[in-house]
Each structure stands twice: as structure tokens, then as C-alpha cells.
Amino acid sequence: MGPIVRLRAWLCSTLDLFFPRHCLGCESDLVGTESLVCGRCRVVVEQRNAQRCARCASEIDAARRTRASCRTCRDVVFAFRGAVAALRYRGPVRSIVLAIKFGRRAEGVEVLADRLADAILARRTDRRIDVVVPIPLHPLRRLVRGFDQAERLAVAVARRLQKPCVRLALRRARATRRQATLRRAERVRNVRTSFVAGWLAFRVRGRRVLLVDDVMTSGATAQAAAAVLLAAGARVVIVAVAARG
Numbered sequence: 001m002g003p004i005v006r007l008r009a010w011l012c013s014t015l016d017l018f019f020p021r022h023c024l025g026c027e028s029d030l031v032g033t034e035s036l037v038c039g040r041c042r043v044v045v046e047q048r049n050a051q052r053c054a055r056c057a058s059e060i061d062a063a064r065r066t067r068a069s070c071r072t073c074r075d076v077v078f079a080f081r082g083a084v085a086a087l088r089y090r091g092p093v094r095s096i097v098l099a100i101k102f103g104r105r106a107e108g109v110e111v112l113a114d115r116l117a118d119a120i121l122a123r124r125t126d127r128r129i130d131v132v133v134p135i136p137l138h139p140l141r142r143l144v145r146g147f148d149q150a151e152r153l154a155v156a157v158a159r160r161l162q163k164p165c166v167r168l169a170l171r172r173a174r175a176t177r178r179q180a181t182l183r184r185a186e187r188v189r190n191v192r193t194s195f196v197a198g199w200l201a202f203r204v205r206g207r208r209v210l211l212v213d214d215v216m217t218s219g220a221t222a223q224a225a226a227a228v229l230l231a232a233g234a235r236v237v238i239v240a241v242a243a244r245g
């Protein structure tokens with residue numbers, strides 16, 4: 001161990017005494033050079049990505065793979081051309097997403113951005129897009145929370161992919177009820193009219209868009225947002241989410 005490494009380790013352990021840091025995944029105390037998540041949660045976050053459906057990004061059994069789509073989305077028509085997901089929305093990953101959203105641990109976005117950028121690069125999806133667009137929060141909700149987690153994620157992913165991020169291409173037209181409290185059919189209805197073209201929608205015209213959100217469950221939100229981008233002139237929309245429910 002070199003003197004710099006030793007000094008850094010000493011500094012970290014001394015700072016931990018005064019400012020205990022907690023893992024975003026399990027809230028255990030972070031020790032030494034652990035950053036944002038503990039060693040055990042990092043193993044989960046960095047595990048190999050599952051085989052995923054190219055259309056909806058849900059996990060598929062490689063043996064049962066039929067063409068590009070899975071059984072879940074075989075009969076569904078999506079506005080988006082394809083979808084990429086990095087992680088399963090459960091365990092420490094779910095805790096990290098919730099810590100960012102409700103615990104104001106916005107720095108956790110970096111953990112998700114690393115994995116999402118990896119997943120995008122692994123599928124070479126970066127070669128199929130021109131700009132990155134986040135799915136926006138309603139301005140009121142953003143005001144209450146102080147930041148927009150999907151926007152931060154989109155900015156962090158765009159930086160890693162070296163693509164421009166267009167933040168105001170979409171706008172929430174009205175505050176939707178919390179998706180988690182609704183059933184699937186209600187979710188679709190709930191988001192159907194919730195997006196409109198934003199001030200910078202002209203920047204997606206003729207472009208291939210990577211539409212970024214933190215989590216995708218039913219896909220209804222991504223569907224509604226993608227439809228608005230296509231109506232605004234986007235050539236293609238591909239969805240990218242950190243975690244797939």
C-alpha cells in the first residue's frame with residue numbers, strides 16, 4: 001500500500017467517525033472507501049444484466065426466446081422502437097431508487113447511471129440515438145422534491161454516452177395520481193393525456209431519441225411520452241430505464 005492510499009484510507013475512516021455515511025441500498029454504515037453503496041449491495045447492483053426483451057426490456061428466458069419480443073409484449077403495439085433496462089427493480093436496487101426519490105439522496109443517481117450506460121453500450125443502442133430526453137416530473141412535484149430524478153439520470157447517462165440531453169422536450173400537462181396506487185388499466189388512463197410537447201420539442205425533430213426514466217413497470221408512462229415525441233417529429237424513440245419492474 002502506497003502512502004497516498006494509506007492516507008486516503010485513514011482519512012476515510014476518520015471522517016466516518018464524525019460523519020457516518022449510510023448505504024443507499026440497505027442503510028448500513030459505509031466503511032473505508034465504500035461510496036454510496038456497501039460492498040454487499042454493490043455486488044447486487046453490478047451483477048450481470050439478465051437477458052431482456054428488445055421491445056419492452058422485461059427479463060426473458062434465453063431458451064424461450066422468440067425473435068425480438070417476449071410473450072408479455074407480443075400482442076402489444078408500442079410507440080417506442082425498443083427498450084433497455086439495466087437492473088431488476090427489487091432488493092437494494094429498489095431501495096436506491098426510493099432513497100433518491102424520497103430520501104433526497106440525489107447523488108445515488110450516479111450508481112444507476114453507471115449501470116444504465118453500461119447496458120446501453122453493451123447493446124450498442126448509443127449508435128442508434130442522437131439525443132437523450134428525460135421523462136419529466138410535474139413541475140409542482142419537482143418543486144416539492146427539489147429535483148427531478150429522471151432528469152438527473154438522463155443528464156448523467158447523456159454525459160457517459162457523449163450525447164446532448166434535451167431537458168424541455170416534454171412537459172407534464174397535469175399532476176397524475178401516484179402510479180403505484182393504481183391498477184394497470186387505470187395507469188394507462190392516468191397517463192394518457194399527461195404529456196405535451198415542451199418548449200424545446202423542436203430539438204427532437206428528425207432525431208432519434210433515447211427516452212430516459214428511473215423505473216419502468218407497465219410501460220404506460222413511456223408509451224405516452226414516446227407518442228408525444230413522435231408527434232413532435234422525432235424519428236425514433238428508444239426507452240432506457242435504470243430498473244425494470
Ligand SMILES: [Zn+2]
Pocket residue numbers: 023024025026027028037038039040041042092
Ligand atoms: Zn448496502
Ligand SMILES: [Zn+2]
Pocket residue numbers: 053054055056057058069070071072073074
Ligand atoms: Zn417484451
